[in-house]
Amino acid sequence: MNKVHFIGIGGTGISAIARLLLERGVQVSGTDLQPSPYFEAVTRLGAFTRLGHHPDLALEADIVVRSSAVKDDDPEVQAANNAAIPVLKRSEFLPQLTAGSKTLAIAGSHGKTTTTAMLVHLLRSANLDPSFILGADIKGLHTNAHSGKDQFFAIEADEYDYMFLGLNPTVSMVTNIEYDHPDFFPTPQDYTNAFVDFLGKTEENGVILLCGDDSGIQKMLKNNDFPGKQVCKYGFEQGNDFQIVEHETSHGIQLFSIKLPEGEKVGPFTLHQPGTFNVSNAAAALAVAHLVGIDLGELTGAFSTFESTSRRFELVCGNEKIEVFNDYGHHPSQLLQTIKGARQSYPAYKIWAVWEPHTISRTKRLQHEFATALDQADHAVILKLFGAREDDPSYSPCSIADEVSHNKCLYLPENEKAIVHILENLGEKDLVIVFSAGKGPEFSHELCSALHLEASID
Incomplete structure (x- = not known):
């Protein structure tokens, strides 16, 4: 080649x-x-x-x-x-790309990019040089891919188009299973079956690591087993092999420890990213590191220097009255969890959810769930739909705004009008999250310009 x-x-x-x-x-x-x-x-x-x-x-x-x-x-x-x-296709090329490596594959409906980045950060903190591929740039490294000198290959394992079926991982990890990509997976069962097939491709005597707290994973495990593989679980609940304990939040910083399968407790770990979902992501990365032989006791300070990835609750601009963030959230659960995490870290702020719908099929199929998520914000704005690989000029997401309570959500497909609406309704302290897997960063930069604030990212 x-x-x-x-x-x-x-x-x-x-x-x-x-x-x-x-x-x-x-x-x-x-x-x-x-x-x-x-x-x-x-x-x-x-x-x-x-x-x-x-x-x-x-x-x-x-x-x-x-x-x-x-x-x-x-x-x-x-x-x-x-x-x-x-x-x-990618799935067909991956065997050549990962040949000779110990592949650590991170899959799941949500959180796989951040978890992969956390795992890379832990491996590098242990003085290793892993290869990696993920769906966003790791801050500090300014890249989403690297060919390392060590045996480990950490890869974000995407379910779309069955990309992850091109892998034969040493460790296969799934953060959660919640129906998505209706343009490719006709039914929720088709979607779950893809994850079952992925886990089945774990190499003989390899390890399957699953979030034991997730209802989608719990349902999958009732109907499937994986002979010849070691199955481990992580999460907050008792009964998980890697249990998150002593979790607390203080001044926007999260502290937690991990109880290992051997019974030993390691921690506390310090995490600057908001939301309990990020604690779960961090625990997943720690569990993978432990499973491949890394001493977690040497890594208790590692997450204090973790800067996350681009477009994952990423600050764009701000001052003492307003902060504007980009977020890649494009599924209702992602919006919901990020809004909750923002409230936890910014309790004195009014939360604005500015959402650019991504793909027509997802928006149509999950419109009620999107309305429920947007309802958790104090103000919500729906921008023009980003169709990506789909096109239907007749469809509009305006009906979703009508489902949100107290008339606090507007459908404003023109950026200029959306920005004017935000500027006219700002309070004493506002936090604006621009949710988008498409052109959202353009909107956030336009908003920062209208606020006369300098964007901290390109």
């Missing part, structure tokens, strides 16, 4: 693979239909990139890797097929 061509190289997952191969000395080319920060990043690192369709680049490669959004009739796919050049 001397040269790999990527179709859709500007996407988060595809660009991460490209970046890792560049570090390994592989020649990389790639195309995308529009520029993006990840497209520009891999270009700076040495990938030969072009915007638009360029079948000639595919014909120069040994292997072509395409994103999930690329269809069979794509000109580059057709050119490679006609020339008998292998065209692979």
Whole structure:
């Protein structure tokens, strides 16, 4: 494998693979239909990139890797097929990428990006140099991928398009199972079955680590077992092999300890990220580290320097009266838990939930759940829907605003009007969370500009 061509190289997952191969000395080319920060990043690192369709680049490669959004009739796919050049999806390419590594795969409906980043942080704090791929840049490292020198490969295992079925992990971890991606998984059972298949691909005598507190995982375990694998659970509840104990919050900082399967208690650990869900994520990362032989007693101070990842409750701008955050939340449970975590850390602030709906199928299928989540904020604004891979000009999420109580939610698809509404209704202390898996950062920067505040991130 001397040269790999990527179709859709500007996407988060595809660009991460490209970046890792560049570090390994592989020649990389790639195309995308529009520029993006990840497209520009891999270009700076040495990938030969072009915007638009360029079948000639595919014909120069040994292997072509395409994103999930690329269809069979794509000109580059057709050119490679006609020339008998292998065209692979991410799931089909992952075995080559992870060969020879001890793969630590982090899956789940929510929290997998943060948990993967936490695991990478712990491994590096233990003076290891793991390879890794995840769905957002790790702050401080300024990258979402790296080819390390040690045997461990920490990877965010995405269920969409069955990406995670290309892995044979040493440790397979699932944070939670809650129905998502209705455009790909027709029913909740189809969705759960994908996770069962993923866990079944854990290598013989490998370890399966599950959040024992999660109802979706509890339901899955009633109907499935995994012979030949060690199954462990983590969480707050008694009966978990790795139990979170002595959890408390003080001045926005969370403290907790972990009771290990051997009975020993380790901690306290200090976490600056808000929300009990982040304590659960941290416990998951600690459990994986323990399972691969790392002494957690040496890592009690590790999370005090963890800065999280981009677009996960990420401060954009602020002063003594208002703070504006970006968050990648695009599922009702993510919105709900982040709002709760924000209230915990900012009890004196009014919470604004500014939500950009992501994909029509998800928004339609879960509209009542979205309304319930938005109802937990003091004010809510629904922005123009980001269709991503879907298109239906006739659909509008305006009915969701009507379901939110006390007329505190408005559907304002024009950014200018949404910003004016926020500015006209600010109180003494306001915290604005822009939830988006699409163009939300553009909105948050426009809002900061209107507030005459300098954004702290690009």
